[in-house]
Amino acid sequence: MITPGLVISAAASGMGKTTVMLGLLRAFREADLVAQPFKSGPDYIDPGFHRAAAGRASFNLDSWAMDAGLIATIAAQAEGADIALVEGAMGLFDGATAQGAAGNGSSADIARRMGWPILLVLDVSGQAQSAAATALGFCRLDPSLSIAGIILNRVASPRHERMVRIGLAATGIPVLGAIPRQSHLSLPERHLGLVQAAEQQALDHVIDGYAALLRDRVDIDAIRQAAKAHADPAPRTAAGVIAPPAQRIAVAQDIAFSFLYPHLLDGWRRAGAEILPFSPLANEAPAAAADLVWLPGGYPELHAGRIADADHFLAGLCLHAQSRPVHGECGGYMVLGEALIDRQGTAHRMAGLLGMVTSQAQPRLHLGYRRAELMVAISGLTAGTRLRGHEFHYSSIVEQRDPPLARVTDPDGMVVAETGSWRNRVSGSFFHMIARDG
Incomplete structure (x- = not known):
């Protein structure tokens, strides 16, 4: 009903x-x-x-x-x-x-x-x-x-x-x-x-x-x-659900890292994954027991100075990346790079886990639905996984020295330049994943 x-x-x-x-x-x-x-x-x-x-x-x-x-x-x-x-x-x-x-x-x-x-x-x-x-x-x-x-x-x-x-x-x-x-x-x-x-x-x-x-x-x-409901619902299926990419997932959660779709976290928990929240702005390192660190999108550009000074967080992130995967979406992706240039043109050092510099000094809107096919794995999401999601940011990549993470297109099938990137066990993209594609 x-x-x-x-x-x-x-x-x-x-x-x-x-x-x-x-x-x-x-x-x-x-x-x-x-x-x-x-x-x-x-x-x-x-x-x-x-x-x-x-x-x-x-x-x-x-x-x-x-x-x-x-x-x-x-x-x-x-x-x-x-x-x-x-x-x-x-x-x-x-x-x-x-x-x-x-x-x-x-x-x-x-x-x-x-x-x-x-x-x-x-x-x-x-x-x-x-x-x-x-x-x-x-x-x-x-x-x-x-x-x-x-x-x-x-x-x-x-x-x-x-x-x-x-x-x-x-x-x-x-x-x-x-x-x-x-x-x-x-x-x-x-x-x-x-x-x-x-x-x-x-x-x-x-x-x-x-x-x-x-x-x-x-x-x-x-x-x-x-208020009414007249339609018969479609059968509930798991075909579009993104399975947990790891068993124990350390997820950054504070006002700089908050853009993760609620149904994803809810679905991961229901599937048995353990979510281990931590706050980079409070200078917290990800849990040592985590199998994967996930940095969601948000507003890191508004807190770039505090993130740059969060030595315990950055050191913990780099230590984790030596043996286990790290993934960042949008704002989280920017933090994985070498530097983030804010709207005033000031460069702030970031984690340095990806060979990338992002900038908001000349904001340009990137907005729309996206399809992505992974070229390499993101932890438990294997290469070849097809995803549907969304992109919404004003940042631009001004330096990029790593290979692409995914082949990304818009709803009309046009290739999108923002492919994400990866290095060793670290990956990231401006693409916010929502569901599996097909």
């Missing part, structure tokens, strides 16, 4: 989905209801906010990178919950240009596959009755989807709200709430999105504010009643 749910989506990014998602999660929690959060697409920041609001882990659902069986397996995290809430990415229909394992990665794919209706957040700033045309377009573009209702956002005044509602009345789509402009309720952002949940001391206060706002301006009972 699929838990009733809703997909919170919009016409584009920046229209208020996160405000609504966090406010609803906290409001349901305060009403002693269990809301299971999910994030559509490959975002690794928003799940941290969901966890803070809901009090339970949030998981990514990604129809480009994950096959139907893996999506069903992860969606089962909602079993026993009162409601499932999915925060969409970008606009409802936005995704890759090419089909992936189970779709193009859009929020519409997840809604369609799970049978969850859509709660559409409409930013009505700068328009009135014309908002109805936007809403009607979202209803009619794909008749297989169900629009449960609309929340108006950034409403300027009671008169503005009345004008918008008059236009929407002709569409027959329920308006479930109207949120005024709230300049004092906002979350700070940086170049990869929101500043992480763990970095914000006043986060609970902000989320409480969102919940109070929604209780005052939104029909939360009607939203809960709008």
